[in-house]
Amino acid sequence: MLTEGEVDTRIRELGEQISKDYAGENVHLICVLKGGVFFMCELAKRISVPVSMDFLSVSSYGSGTVSSGAVKIIKDLDEPLEGKNVLIVEDIIDSGNTLHYLVEILYKRQPKNIRICTLLDKPERRVADVHVDYTGFVIPDEFVVGYGLDYDQKYRNLPFIGSVVFDE
Numbered sequence: 826m827l828t829e830g831e832v833d834t835r836i837r838e839l840g841e842q843i844s845k846d847y848a849g850e851n852v853h854l855i856c857v858l859k860g861g862v863f864f865m866c867e868l869a870k871r872i873s874v875p876v877s878m879d880f881l882s883v884s885s886y887g888s889g890t891v892s893s894g895a896v897k898i899i900k901d902l903d904e905p906l907e908g909k910n911v912l913i914v915e916d917i918i919d920s921g922n923t924l925h926y927l928v929e930i931l932y933k934r935q936p937k938n939i940r941i942c943t944l945l946d947k948p949e950r951r952v953a954d955v956h957v958d959y960t961g962f963v964i965p966d967e968f969v970v971g972y973g974l975d976y977d978q979k980y981r982n983l984p985f986i987g988s989v990v991f992d993e
Contacts, residue, residue: 829984865878881902882900913928915943918945918955921951970986
């Protein structure tokens with residue numbers, strides 16, 4: 826679906842835009858584990874303002890291919906968010922349920938602001954109202970793997986993004 830070169834080019838462009846938008850300020854990246862780690866590491870290298878990072882692990886999929894809709898925090902943040910420019914970094918947004926939930930609970934921690942950056946967006950699947958500030962690619966409603974995205978914890982390490990067809 827997307828080559829390694831296409832992904833790399835787009836991440837560079839996102840880093841440049843984020844650097845402009847946060848010029849003169851710090852930005853606190855929050856990676857949604859596990860899928861977001863590949864994207865966040867590459868993105869952070871391309872942001873020219875001071876960056877700090879933290880990690881949050883949530884689950885709404887288990888080992889399936891369709892979100893259960895119930896979001897569970899598995900690992901919470903290590904650092905407080907009060908007064909920080911927060912940028913949530915996500916691998917993919919489809920229903921929006923996870924991000925809607927995260928934004929709601931993270932705003933209670935009094936950050937200066939919260940923005941969202943995603944590598945992939947599937948707006949056709951959106952059921953929760955989520956404003957995405959930075960989008961790498963809008964993709965069709967297909968199940969994808971690679972570049973952090975997995976199927977049952979496999980294929981995250983692929984340097985490209987490919988769609989998966991399941992036998993019915």
